[in-house]
Amino acid sequence: MTSRTSVVIAALVLLLCPVPSAAQALEAPPVPGLAYRLDKVADGVYCATASGVSYYISNAIVIVGEDGVAVVDPGAGPAEARVLRAAIRSVTALPVRYVIDTHFHFDHALGNEAFEGAIVVGHDATRALLGPDALQGRTVASFAAGIPSQVAKAREDARTEGDPEKRQDLFRRAASLEAYGQELATMRAVPPTLTFSERLTLWLGSREIRLVHLGRAHTAGDLVVYLPKERIAGTGDMYNGYLGFMGDAYVDEWAETLERLAQLDFGTVIPGHGSPFQGKAAIAPVQACLRDLYRQTAALKREGVTPEQAAQRVDLRAHAGQFPRLAQVGFELTAVRRIYEVLDQREPKPAGR
Numbered sequence: 001m002t003s004r005t006s007v008v009i010a011a012l013v014l015l016l017c018p019v020p021s022a023a024q025a026l027e028a029p030p031v032p033g034l035a036y037r038l039d040k041v042a043d044g045v046y047c048a049t050a051s052g053v054s055y056y057i058s059n060a061i062v063i064v065g066e067d068g069v070a071v072v073d074p075g076a077g078p079a080e081a082r083v084l085r086a087a088i089r090s091v092t093a094l095p096v097r098y099v100i101d102t103h104f105h106f107d108h109a110l111g112n113e114a115f116e117g118a119i120v121v122g123h124d125a126t127r128a129l130l131g132p133d134a135l136q137g138r139t140v141a142s143f144a145a146g147i148p149s150q151v152a153k154a155r156e157d158a159r160t161e162g163d164p165e166k167r168q169d170l171f172r173r174a175a176s177l178e179a180y181g182q183e184l185a186t187m188r189a190v191p192p193t194l195t196f197s198e199r200l201t202l203w204l205g206s207r208e209i210r211l212v213h214l215g216r217a218h219t220a221g222d223l224v225v226y227l228p229k230e231r232i233a234g235t236g237d238m239y240n241g242y243l244g245f246m247g248d249a250y251v252d253e254w255a256e257t258l259e260r261l262a263q264l265d266f267g268t269v270i271p272g273h274g275s276p277f278q279g280k281a282a283i284a285p286v287q288a289c290l291r292d293l294y295r296q297t298a299a300l301k302r303e304g305v306t307p308e309q310a311a312q313r314v315d316l317r318a319h320a321g322q323f324p325r326l327a328q329v330g331f332e333l334t335a336v337r338r339i340y341e342v343l344d345q346r347e348p349k350p351a352g353r
Helices: 011-016 078-089 124-129 138-145 147-160 164-184 251-261 283-302 307-313 333-346
Strands: 006-010 035-042 045-051 060-064 069-072 096-100 119-123 194-196 199-204 207-212 224-227 232-236 268-271
Touching (some): 035 078, 078 164, 096 199, 096 207, 138 147, 194 199, 307 333
Parallel strands (some): 069 096
Antiparallel strands (some): 006 035, 035 045, 045 060
């Protein structure tokens, strides 16, 4: 990987920006404690990582060309994305021309709203999934429903924490999570206005950005942001090097989609979560685990067991050498329920129904 430079931009940097317009003055305040670090991956290409909050915010990718900027996955909401926007100003004054959604999940795409004037780009399926009812979708709705209990637990833990520094950190994290819950209640999903089904190429001057849909995997609309000259692949949550969230996945198709990913000529991966890493070595172990998970779950469904029972019986210990968290029998109920749902969609309906 190329040499890395880190730039830490706290939310307070917004105070150094020019006086806001009347419209900007109505924006929600910066998120308490949120900071973005920009790590240089290649010339003009940065992985932006959020910290300081207790809820999910994906990595963003900042791609700088001669005449503008593309931002991949602008984060969990407009307040968060404005902190990212301020961080981008630390490396370039060029305007953001494109915002690219690798998929529809809230921690990746709900920051679209903050980049007014930019063209939001995504797969056809992502546009549909970011429609008017997006914030009522089960993934974001289930996360939002859990916020009050998480806030209460963080505050209770803070009250019993003996270390003053850890106690303050717990209170700060509770405040950030509570603020995000309030933001979710008022924000709107902004869907892509430029969409495609298989491939699309964007240009920032001479910098080429290829967007490729290789198939369904983590969601129906996963795309890879591929920089051929730099041999960099931004993979969203389709390929993070481990088994991620499967609540909206097509587990039966995911391994084949990763097979097509392996055919691309890239060296560096910028994942949706975690640090950038080199190469394709994790693709085969992830594929093997996905196939085993799907095979076992399908067999248990044929036996007539419930998803709850199946989640307790799935045994992926054979993969624990690569993924230590699989050292115990059992797997996430959310994933097993989704596989059952997909299997129901695949099964032919009886005649007359």
